[in-house]
Amino acid sequence: MLFLDQSIELNDTELDIYNYITAHLDTVIYMRIRDLAEATHVSTTTILRFCRRFKCNGFSEFRVKLQLYAEEQKRTRIDMSDETTYIDFLQRTASPEFKGQVARSASVLRDSELVLFAGIGSSGIIAEYGALYFSSLFTLALHIEDPLNHPFYHLSSKLSDKICLVAISVDGENEDIIRYIHELKSQKCKIISITNSAKSTIARLSDANIAYYINKEMYQDANITSQLPALYTIECVAREIRTQLDKEN
Structure with missing residues (x-):
């Protein structure tokens, strides 16, 4: 007050x-x-x-x-006039490094029969969109709204290696998501992550990571870093999988 x-x-x-x-x-x-x-x-x-x-x-x-x-x-007022962050990111999406990260993630995901999307806060909204987008282009995908209340202790061994988690996190250090990743990795599930840095804990725990590297933005205590790169990356991966599958058929 x-x-x-x-x-x-x-x-x-x-x-x-x-x-x-x-x-x-x-x-x-x-x-x-x-x-x-x-x-x-x-x-x-x-x-x-x-x-x-x-x-x-x-x-x-x-x-x-x-x-x-x-x-x-x-x-603490937000400057809305700087568009260079988005322009720089979109330019990097044409680089061999970014395309390679997308291709590696698609290769891990394409053999999955169930894709789980998880994120916290604004990343959770992006995860929900990702589940819808993947279900439209690839295979059944579910959004895990509350990871801690959706345990996977008793997965069948026939199913566990067909599940892939896509973790969405800006800083890549969310403790709830990290615990969820450890739980799924113990069940031999695959992990894909989309983070702002490849050096984050979530990125290093993943089988494949796509890092988008944009400036972190804070307003008071809230992380308001743009989710545009995560949204774009999800669509890139889904389209890459669809393209790979169409070429085989």
Whole structure:
């Protein structure tokens, strides 16, 4: 709540002041206490009580903390104008290295009778799309929404080596996915991963990995790195498998 790490309960008057401040942040940081009182139709005493609710001794301290908060918010704003990240990635998809990674992944996947897609957070949404796309072009594919609650302890040996997991992860270090990979590897299932780096744990545990290498982006505590490369890569692999199978028939 503003510069506080936790939420606090506000009465109706305090909530009106809070809403005014958040809506006019760039203006309030330059106001005098009397200006803010007039703008919110309360007394200066009420403004002082409001400041103390935010652990400030007075309006001057509140305004300083508010200004620092406003500056921090500006630093974390997202620049949507830089398209070079996507252009660079798409150019790399024409390289022999990327095409080789796609071909190796397709070779591992093409003998599978069941493909599982797993990811956490936004990667989970991409995994769900991947399952749909693979089912349309290749073979039955399922999205594992909650890996920890879908154990594979009792797989038949006749089936386990026909299953391939496609793990989607930006940083390649998600502990839930790593545990799931270890569980499936112990059952002799194949592992394909699509990550941002080939040096990540998930990438190194995989039978084949496709790394797309784009700049990692964070907004506050959220990882907002683009999923466009993962989406494109899934389609590339599925189309490569379909092409290989069509050539044989």
